[in-house]
Amino acid sequence: MKIALAGGVGGAKLVRGLVQILPPEELAIVVNTGDDFVHLGLNICPDLDTVMYSLAGIADSIRGWGIADESWHFMDALARLGGETWFRLGDNDMATHIERTRMLANGQSLSDVTAILCKKLGLQHSLIPMSDDPAGTFVDTDRGQLAFQEYFVKHQCEPTLKRVNYQTKAQPSPKFAEYLNDDSLTGIFICPSNPMLSIEPILALSGVRETIRARKIPVVAVSPIVGGKAIKGPAAKIMSEMGVVPSPVSIAQYYEGLLTAIVIDNADSNLASQFKNVAVSIENTIMTTAQDSRVLATSVNDLVDKLYSCRTE
Amino acid sequence: MKIALAGGVGGAKLVRGLVQILPPEELAIVVNTGDDFVHLGLNICPDLDTVMYSLAGIADSIRGWGIADESWHFMDALARLGGETWFRLGDNDMATHIERTRMLANGQSLSDVTAILCKKLGLQHSLIPMSDDPAGTFVDTDRGQLAFQEYFVKHQCEPTLKRVNYQTKAQPSPKFAEYLNDDSLTGIFICPSNPMLSIEPILALSGVRETIRARKIPVVAVSPIVGGKAIKGPAAKIMSEMGVVPSPVSIAQYYEGLLTAIVIDNADSNLASQFKNVAVSIENTIMTTAQDSRVLATSVNDLVDKLYSCRTE
Numbered sequence: 286m287k288i289a290l291a292g293g294v295g296g297a298k299l300v301r302g303l304v305q306i307l308p309p310e311e312l313a314i315v316v317n318t319g320d321d322f323v324h325l326g327l328n329i330c331p332d333l334d335t336v337m338y339s340l341a342g343i344a345d346s347i348r349g350w351g352i353a354d355e356s357w358h359f360m361d362a363l364a365r366l367g368g369e370t371w372f373r374l375g376d377n378d379m380a381t382h383i384e385r386t387r388m389l390a391n392g393q394s395l396s397d398v399t400a401i402l403c404k405k406l407g408l409q410h411s412l413i414p415m416s417d418d419p420a421g422t423f424v425d426t427d428r429g430q431l432a433f434q435e436y437f438v439k440h441q442c443e444p445t446l447k448r449v450n451y452q453t454k455a456q457p458s459p460k461f462a463e464y465l466n467d468d469s470l471t472g473i474f475i476c477p478s479n480p481m482l483s484i485e486p487i488l489a490l491s492g493v494r495e496t497i498r499a500r501k502i503p504v505v506a507v508s509p510i511v512g513g514k515a516i517k518g519p520a521a522k523i524m525s526e527m528g529v530v531p532s533p534v535s536i537a538q539y540y541e542g543l544l545t546a547i548v549i550d551n552a553d554s555n556l557a558s559q560f561k562n563v564a565v566s567i568e569n570t571i572m573t574t575a576q577d578s579r580v581l582a583t584s585v586n587d588l589v590d591k592l593y594s595c596r597t598e
Numbered sequence: 599m600k601i602a603l604a605g606g607v608g609g610a611k612l613v614r615g616l617v618q619i620l621p622p623e624e625l626a627i628v629v630n631t632g633d634d635f636v637h638l639g640l641n642i643c644p645d646l647d648t649v650m651y652s653l654a655g656i657a658d659s660i661r662g663w664g665i666a667d668e669s670w671h672f673m674d675a676l677a678r679l680g681g682e683t684w685f686r687l688g689d690n691d692m693a694t695h696i697e698r699t700r701m702l703a704n705g706q707s708l709s710d711v712t713a714i715l716c717k718k719l720g721l722q723h724s725l726i727p728m729s730d731d732p733a734g735t736f737v738d739t740d741r742g743q744l745a746f747q748e749y750f751v752k753h754q755c756e757p758t759l760k761r762v763n764y765q766t767k768a769q770p771s772p773k774f775a776e777y778l779n780d781d782s783l784t785g786i787f788i789c790p791s792n793p794m795l796s797i798e799p800i801l802a803l804s805g806v807r808e809t810i811r812a813r814k815i816p817v818v819a820v821s822p823i824v825g826g827k828a829i830k831g832p833a834a835k836i837m838s839e840m841g842v843v844p845s846p847v848s849i850a851q852y853y854e855g856l857l858t859a860i861v862i863d864n865a866d867s868n869l870a871s872q873f874k875n876v877a878v879s880i881e882n883t884i885m886t887t888a889q890d891s892r893v894l895a896t897s898v899n900d901l902v903d904k905l906y907s908c909r910t911e
Contacts, residue, residue, distance in 0.1 A: 325696050326639065326703055356671045362693035366718045368700075376689040380675035383638050387681075390639055405679045 287589060288313045288464055289474040290415075292483020293320070293332040294349045294517050295509050296476035297339035298572040302582025303474065304340060305575070309410045313464040317478070318395065318414045319422035319451065319486030322434045324372050327382040328389050331434070332483065333399055333412055334381060341406040349517060352377045371439045396458045413460045415487045420455035422486050424448070433482070442519040446526045449481050451489035465496045472589035473497060475506035477570060479520045480539045481527070494543065503545040503592035505585055507570055508533035511550040516571065534559045545592050548585055564592070599623070600902060601777055602787040603728075605630045605796020606645040607662045607830050608822050609789035610652035611885040615895025616787065617653060618888070622723045626777040630791070631708070631727045632735035632764065632799030635747045637685050640695040641702050644747070645796065646712055646725055647694060654719040662830060665690045684752045709771045726773045728800045733768035735799050737761070746795070755832040759839045762794050764802035778809045785902035786810060788819035790883060792833045793852045794840070807856065816858040816905035818898055820883055821846035824863040829884065847872045858905050861898055877905070 287307065291300050291314060300314055317332045331350065338344035338352055345353040355375035364370050374382065381402060388398040394417040403411050422433040426444035436444060457465065464470060478484055488494045497504060510531050515521040521531035529535045533549040537560050540547075546564035549556065554567045566588050572578045600620065604613050604627060613627055633644045644663065651657035651665055658666040668688035677683050687695065694715060701711040707730045716724050735746040739757035749757060770778065777783060791797055801807045810817060823844050828834040834844035842848045846862040850873050853860075859877035862869065867880045879901050885891045 326700050327696075352675075356669060356689065358669045358689035359672065359692045359696075362665075362690040363696065366693050366697050366715065368693060368697050376669065376671035376692075377675040379672045379689075379692065380679050380681060383640075383672075383676065384679050384681050387639050402679065 286311050286313065286464065286467060286469045287472045287474060287586075288315055288461075288470065289476055290315050290317075290478075290484055290487050291332070291336055291476040292317045292478030293335040294478075296332070296478040296483065297336045297344065298578050299474065299476040299507055299582060299585070300336055301339055301575060302572065302578030302580070303586065304410050305579045306583055306586055312410060313413055313460070314410055315413045315415050315458075315461050315464075315487060317483045317486050318416055318420055319482070320433050320437070321419075321421055322432060324434070325369065325374075326386070327374075327379075328386045329372070329374075329382055329434075330385065330395070330399075330414070333414060334378070336412055337381075337399075337403055337406060337408065340403075340408050340410065340412075343406070351375050372434060394458075396460055413464075414458050415461060416452075416455045416490055417458045418452070418455040420452035420486065420490065422452070422482065423450040425450065437482075437519075442522065446523050449485070451486050453489050453491060455490055457490045457493055461493075465493065465500070470500065470502060471593045472502050473504045474585060474589065475504065475540065475544075477507040477509035477516065479509060479515070479518055479523070480536060481520075481523060482518075488543070497543060501596070503589050503596065504540075504543055505546045505548065505566075505589050505592070506536065506540055506544055507548045507581070507585060508536045508550065508553070510536055511570060512552045532556065537563050546588060548581075548588070564588075599626065599777065599780060599782045600785045600787060600899070601626045601628055601774075601783065602789055603628050603630075603791075603797055603800050604645070604649055604789040605791030606633070606648040607791075609645070609791040609796065610649045610657065611891050612787065612789040612820055612895060612898070613649055614652055614888060615885070615891030615893070616899065617723050618892045619896055619899055625723060626726055626773070627723055628726045628728050628771075628774050628777075628800060630796045630799050631729055631733055632795070633746050633750070634732075634734055635745060637747070638682065638687075639699070640687075640692075641699045642685075642687075642695055642747075643698065643708070643712075643727070646727060647691070650694075650712075650716055650719060650721065650725055653716075653721050653723065653725075656719070664688050685747060707771075709773055726777075727771050728774060729765075729768045729803055730771045731765070731768040733765035733799065733803065735765070735795065736763040738763065750795075750832075755835065759836050762798070764799050766802050766804060768803050770803045770806055774806075778806065778813070783813065783815060784906045785815050786817045787898060787902065788817065788853065788857075790820040790822040790829065792822060792828070792831055792836070793849060794833075794836060801856070810856060814909070816902050816909065817853075817856055818859045818861065818879075818902050818905070819849065819853055819857055820861045820894070820898060821849045821863065821866070823849055824883060825865045845869060850874075850876050859901060861894075861901070877901075 425448040428444040524531040550570040630645045738761040741757040837844040863883040
């Protein structure tokens with residue numbers, strides 16, 4: 286059994302490949318909830334929804350969030366009432382937030398609610414929220430401290446990032462903790478998501494980084510940085526603001542002490558010699574189609590299997 | 599200054615006429631909130647919305663509730679998630695519920711929230727909820743006790759009604775109480791709404807019936823029953839179940855001790871001699887167009903003025 290750690294769009298792309306090659310009982314998909322927030326009274330989980338919609342085949346792949354062929358009548362009506370419209374909620378998407386909020390208010394855990402929503406949307410694989418506790422990321426910026434979605438959506442990542450604050454006291458969700466400690470766990474995938482904003486909130490949870498290290502199993506990351514740029518999102522901008530050169534080498538350094546191997550793009554093959562203490566695999570990491578995702582997922586999965594078998598020999 | 603007591607559709611039709619002839623400072627529109635309930639985590643006020651949308655010119659007059667040219671993407675998506683769909687919430691309508699719920703959760707009163715929503719929708723006249731307290735009507739039926747909307751929408755008024763339970767300890771909203779006690783109050787309109795389900799919840803509020811009686815001002819009702827049938831809704835069915843013949847005479851008896859005059863339809867002119875202790879006015883009470891509403895409202899308003907001047911002579 287393997288665990289994939291995922292954020293939103295980049296994570297969803299690799300996960301979309303992994304689910305094609307690994308059956309549900311061999312893949313636990315753990316998703317960042319550091320982006321979660323309560324907005325207009327609704328519990329919104331942007332990364333869970335992005336991955337869930339992607340696996341359900343209903344994600345808007347061009348916009349990168351929400352549901353394809355979405356309509357916006359609610360949002361337009363809300364604007365007429367003078368409501369807050371900086372976080373766009375589509376008419377179809379609203380059903381997810383309303384149902385999630387209702388079930389959470391009934392006392393169900395985010396893990397249970399997520400499993401129910403995934404099942405209703407026809408997913409074979411269940412998504413596991415990283416935590417059932419509130420675990421929202423806050424960022425210190427040149428405009429003061431902001432909740433994650435204020436920084437990310439309301440201010441469009443424009444403020445200069447000074448520091449990211451994680452919820453280190455939040456507990457991993459029961460299933461995440463169970464899988465982390467499962468004897469049959471043979472590897473961890475770190476999806477090509479933003480290291481600081483999507484993956485670190487998961488690793489920073491109480492005991493998670495320590496447990497992964499202690500397992501001595503292969504941990505393989507796919508670099509979200511290609512050719513000095515993020516494939517999507519503000520990872521490169523943020524790395525620069527934090528004084529780091531945006532490159533797959535920096536990604537490997539970021540995960541130092543945890544990472545067994547990193548998968549970098551063909552475009553960055555010239556950097557291969559710069560990696561220290563980590564195996565490097567060079568692949569096409571740009572996933573445009575479901576087939577691209579499947580091919581990369583197969584390579585990454587094979588790499589984990591190979592590293593695991595070397596370890597146990 | 600005059601007060602109009604209104605429920606949903608029938609109330610909205612007369613109110614639509616009254617606002618054409620009386621300026622905002624001369625008309626307080628008090629709306630039933632006995633139908634209100636919390637559904638999917640949202641505070642829903644069906645009668646307030648029906649009157650509000652009607653005055654804003656956006657009501658769906660054919661369906662009798664909600665917004666015209668509504669879309670249902672949220673509802674369809676909710677059905678796909680297995681959510682509760684017996685109470686239909688349109689995409690545009692959702693914005694009202696989300697904003698109301700958000701403001702109430704912030705500690706604003708229903709009166710304040712309603713005033714804000716009315717202003718945003720461009721209404722000149724503000725609607726006044728009958729109460730800022732929870733004041734939901736419960737009904738005893740042959741299928742047990744039901745919350746109002748369960749009876750009215752979920753079960754489509756099919757259960758036989760045995761008894762209606764009002765929230766007699768709820769207080770009238772501050773503005774309603776203020777206007778009831780205002781020296782300049784010269785009359786009360788009881789709109790052609792369901793007496794038991796829409797008007798009685800207002801009259802049953804703590805002190806309201808007693809205060810109206812003590813004012814000794816004209817109280818004029820427009821009969822919601824024409825030709826033995828309700829113009830819309832289950833009034834006739836309910837009256838029969840409660841052992842009352844559905845007729846404007848029964849409406850006058852229902853309001854006995856409170857009513858100065860009743861306005862009945864031309865179709866019921868043969869019943870005129872059957873009314874005891876109440877003045878009768880015969881008009882066209884079927885309001886199809888805004889002009890119909892204006893004509894009837896003018897007659898009813900003139901009647902109140904006439905009765906008030908007689909009283910003070």
